Amino acid sequence: MRDENEVLDGLMQPRPLTIAHILERAERLYAHKEVVTADAERRTYADVTGGARRLAGALDALGVPIGARVATFASNNRRHLELYLGVPATKRVLHSLNIRLSPEHLEYIVGHAGDDVVFVDRGLLPRIWPSAARLPGVRHWVVLPDGTDTEIPADPRVRDYDELLDGAEPHTGSFEDAFTLADENLASGLCYTSGTTGRPKGVLYSHRSTVLHCLGTLAAGLIGLRESDVVMPIVPMFHANAWGLPYGAMMAGAALVLPGASAEPDHLLRLMAAERVTVAGAVPTVWTSMAPTLRDHDLSATRFLLGGGSAVPAALSETFRAATGVPITHSWGMTEVSPVGVIGGTRTQHRDATPAEQVAVRAAQGQPLPLVNVRIVDVETGRELPRDGTAIGELQVSGPWVAGGYFRVDTPESFTADGWLRTGDLATIDAHGYLRLVDRMKDLIKSGGEWISSVELEAAIAAHPAVAEVAVIGRPDPRWMERPVAYVVLHPGTTATADELTRHLGPMVAKWWLPDEFVFMATLPKTGTGKLSKTELREAVRIA
Structure with a gap:
């Protein structure tokens, strides 16, 4: 029966x-x-x-x-x-x-x-x-x-x-x-x-x-590694499995180019050109270093450039698009997410968008990979917020390649009661599931009771053609609690003054967002994975 x-x-x-x-x-x-490999070993x-x-x-x-x-x-x-x-x-x-x-x-x-x-x-x-x-x-x-x-x-x-x-x-x-x-x-x-x-x-x-x-x-439709690709993980192999690119290339049957220890931009560009690299991944600071000499190399084989680790300025992505026909595609992830959770780029719904609107879409982190779920919640109440592209909340993530705990240490504050990873990022999500990072919770600047996004301010400053790198942090202020200070590296052979950068920002951000000071530097401090180290800048401000 x-x-x-x-x-x-x-x-x-x-x-x-x-x-x-x-x-x-x-x-x-x-x-x-x-x-x-970099030493021409085949x-x-x-x-x-x-x-x-x-x-x-x-x-x-x-x-x-x-x-x-x-x-x-x-x-x-x-x-x-x-x-x-x-x-x-x-x-x-x-x-x-x-x-x-x-x-x-x-x-x-x-x-x-x-x-x-x-x-x-x-x-x-x-x-x-x-x-x-x-x-x-x-x-x-x-x-x-x-x-x-x-x-x-x-x-x-x-x-x-x-x-x-x-x-x-x-x-x-x-x-x-x-x-x-x-x-x-x-x-x-x-x-x-x-x-x-x-x-x-x-x-x-x-x-x-x-x-x-x-x-x-x-x-x-995402990274989409395939057998015909030549994949070059510029991101170090010690950094979260090089974003999975070596394993993905071998699974797909793609050829691999391994650039060794040198992150010298001309070395990387020569290798990409000589080996007809189609897919490469690096943090924004490395892509920035390559931008000045892009047009000196034949990168016509390139079909996909991946950026991650921190936000890719729209101006940098568009520089690559103008020189190679391929923008730098945003990704978002963390060591705890293996690390790729979200991939950017335009989709079919953006076909009729204006060029400026498409640039804005490419500046977003994008949509989650299959099997990955993302949500934003109110920082104080934990209530899930609407996917309207406006509400800002803490980004939380879950999925089969997302960490559920840490090795030999108990950190319950890093996870929600229902098992989602708390990322510490603030973000919006729109009706199409597009994630846009607003800032790290620890990097937001509170000035006069209002919030300033260091990420958005950095993107606006980076749009100036003389700016190679920028980091914005909050400096303690007796009247306003915090005020933004911008640390700027200029491209070799260019000039810009604080007044010029302030005028550049005028039409782009609210007046009270304008930095109190621009500090011009030869280089910015980096973390071990090549990201900008705001911790060192904050420490320098604290000591000063």
Whole structure:
């Protein structure tokens, strides 16, 4: 007798979602595709996956336990890509370390993570080896050859990567078949936040979350990585899995270009032109550095330029569009969001918009990727606010590649009672689901009881043709509580005065938004991931 109320399970194969599948898919289908590095080394995915298989044997030989954290202190290079694959495919955890960390933060993070082994570029040894004596939990230090002749310490814990792999027995079986369905939730990667407001916090990715995020980067109409692409992650591989671009490229079968440690703009542009790069991703400060010499290079192969980490000024995006035909597309995300949650750009509803309206659309962060949900809530009441493009509230996010907690630390204030991540960003969402960031909650300037958005003020200042970079912060004021101060870097060979910038802003913002002071600087301080560091500017104001 058939039960009309019977609840049925589907009859699909319960195959786990794992990084092992990305490795073996690239090995089977795209073995011939190239991985090009900054030193003109040309390898194939067959070489890279073969290296990952030898790495698996080497980790076994070193006695690195399953589940152990395997740290990398490396730039964007082929050996780092082998670690991206070989470490999680063997059920160990890839812990990418920010190579720009202070020794204090570096030692805290390595100790807190409990790293068992550290793989380090030879040229980066001077940045981390002085901390080795204070990291007794690290049993092995493996040096990645990078063409430099940096002295290698005479220490029994130190090994050469190539020699280690040459002496290892490669793994010959299927990595993917070693995983059960339950194993898709095993940790695959670990990345710590920047720690600008306290101790860095560890975000622990799973195989499942990484694969789903990877598929999100392949979604058509968004980043849409595909087999014909040549993908260049300029964003460092230590920064939230390089925004998922290496995994996405390998899943799609796209070729990869890895630019090494140098962020020198002409180096990046020459590499993009020579390798006919179609997709590249970088933080706005890097795109800004490339803008003056864009027209000196043939970037005609480019189809998609991704910006993230902080707001991309509309003027910068339009500079790239004018020079290459391709604007910089906004994205929004966080280390806690793997990191991409939202992708910008115009959609069909914008076809009849005026050019100025389309520029405004491209200046928004955009729509969430499939499976990601966003909402804005009233900061005081927690009530969800309408999607009308006007209401401003705290941005909250949920989804299968969004963190639900932090590694080895309890931070209930970071999450809502119903499990959404509180981002600390203020935003609007319109009827089409377009997210527009207003500011970080901590970066809003309250002057005379009214709020000033540092993000909008920075965008207006950046629209001046002489301005290369700008950061706006609030300075304590006895009458108004806070007043905006703008720190400005000009393009080489240009001039601008405070009066000129004030006149430029006059038609664009309310009079009481105008900065009390413009401070002209040669460079602005940056965080370890290349974003502007307002923390350092605020500290300088406090001391002054």
